[in-house]
Amino acid sequence: MKIGLYFGTFNPIHIGHLIIANHMAEYSDLEQVWMVVTPHNPLKQKNTLLDDYQRLHLVRLATEDYPKIKPSDIEFKLPQPNYTVNTLAHLMEKYPKHQFSLIMGEDNLKSLHKWKNYEYILEHHDIYIYPRVSEEADNFQFKDHPRIHWIDAPIVEISSTFIRENIKNKKNVRPLLPDSVWAYVDHNNFYKK
Template sequence: MKLKIGLYFGSFNPIHIGHLAIANYMAEYSDLDQIWFVVSPQNPFKQKSSLLSDYHRLELVNRSIEAYPKLKASNIEFGLPKPSYTIDTLTYLKEKYSEYDFSLIMGSDNLKNFEKWKNYELILQEHDLYVYPRPGFKDKEVELNGTVHLVNAPLMEISSSFIREAIKEKKDIPYFMPEAAYNYLKEMHFYER
């Protein structure tokens, strides 16, 4: 039987306890065997000064999850053509890791626009979606065919933008991120300007 891998895509700019709580919940309360944090590369068409380089964000993820074997960091999209489309990443992963069965993890806010994704029908046909609640989401908004699992994970209202803004304002917020990641962020003076 194939291992079930949940792919949790994001910029993780930076990763925070909300991301980790969702991933931890998925690893323990769903039928997924592992959760892979797929760090999305910087979009070359959207230069944002607040976005850390790909490898710094990957390093923050790695430092955050090193003690929990069910979570993995993935830089798989760094070497794929830009812009990255989820269907292309899924196709590549399926070819490279045929021993795994890949599913998507997403917030309910992303599900609302899912029909606009490239080849969304194919994604639904070939992959399960695990949807966790986001503020303002109602279950009845889910009107997609396919294997969509609404997961009763805790509602997380913390955001990466909140952390970036707090650091810029010289706030000390060590409990919003894993200690190793927060220490790296402080050591490198990320988001301070």
């Protein structure tokens, strides 16, 4: 099975994440998309970052009606700080019959050359790129690499930071979150302080 890995803190997961994940699952050759929740780096102070399992629960709530999109806590069990190349190695060992690819925005592709063992990743894994508003595709070192697949997904400019700040400022951000995620966030008073 061909799996696309969509990494993020998902703090919180919002409709933009779902639009991208669903587009990849429906309009590319990926058979499933796994939303890989990035654990809190113990070396970083992040007061606004919800507990790892709370964020995983939000991803579960958001994806329960999408059979091709699955939440993943695979990085919770790996040593920190973690690198994508280590996660890929762990997944290939655990699921040898699956083929794993990465899903990322154009903005992340610009810094791919700074990733640990990026040459290995490019040699062994496809990367599916979705567009971002502010990016110029001509600037990309790997633009024409055979493992890079440009997917004409909708451009979604919604950020978790915007959502958190506006919950704190008592603005209504409900349309930006799946209903089940909004209900859970609101019930638990997340991001209000």
